[in-house]
Amino acid sequence: MKNNNNSCFKKGDENNSNYRVIHKLSNGDSPYVRAKYAQLVEKNPEGAIVLFWKAINEGDRVDSALKDMAVVMKQQDRAEEAIEAIKSFRDRCSKLAQQSLDNVLFDLYKKSGKLEEQIELLKQKLQMIYQGEAFNGKPTKTARSHGKKFQVTIKQEASRILGNLGWAYMQQTNYAAAEIVYQKAQQIDPDANKACNLCLCLVKLTRFNEAKTVLEDILRGKLPGSDDPKSKNRAIELLKELESFKFATSSSSHLVLLEDVFIESLDQLMNQYVPIRSRRLPIFEEISAYYRDQLAC
Helix, strand or coil, X not given: CXXXXXXXXXXXXXXXXXXXXXXXXCCCCCHHHHHHHHHHCCCCHHHHHHHHHHHHHCXXXXXXXXXXXXXXXXXXXXXXXXXXXXXXXXXXXXHHHHHHHHHHHXXXXXXXXXXXXXXXXXXXXXXXXXXXXXXXHCCEEEEEECCEEEEEEXXXXXXXXXXXXXXXXXXXXXXXXXXXXXHHHHHHCCCHHHHHHHHHHHHHCCCHHHHHHHHHHHHCCCCCCCCCHHHHHHHHHHHHHHHHHCCCCCCCCXXXXXXXXXXXXXXXXXXXXXXXXXXXXXXXXXHHHHHHHHXXX
């Protein structure tokens, strides 16, 4: 029988039971348990990383060890190492862990400024939704924010991913693609924050009247989240600056850069959440027309 005298959980430690309950750790002295202790109790991130590596190599709660190690590496400004670790060892993890690893990987790509990788991963996530593979086939998932649990629907997730994709395109100054994606997100699950980003895209494309209409919808409280002070103040500032934006250089010359396969997947996805008016939604006709015009130039 293994001797636990050297365990990080000392007998008689009054915090022992509470710690195990809070972090859902079993008794013992396994590498993963020791890694979590180093991370959360001793506040020793570098020591925790060493122990997470040991857990992965020994097959000890690999799903959690790889994800937790990547998070700690990110906090230590070791995002590149974390990315390589996930890519190299995710095949040791269960199928159920893959979507969580993708979420961590996306945060790491953002931390590293890897826009192309962000975009590709977001497209993969949308493809999974279209194919019914998101949430491991379930209609909802449990998420956590500020210590509170709540349910997220596939519809909400699709809109959130589209919002992230639109933001990534904005960072590339590809405002035409960003505008298309934000429009799709707003059709599925509208909110004031995405509407502000959509407005900025429209401004960059010199479509000022449309931008003004979007802002007015926010200020009139027509969109969910319109009463959020941050979104409301941002809308007010954008409306004030709209006139000066008219004199800015247009970025509408950027290519949309959305592949036909991705367009078709989004088309099918949209048909699940909005009334079908035609076999091909007007917004995708717009994408195709815009793309053809760019190629003809």
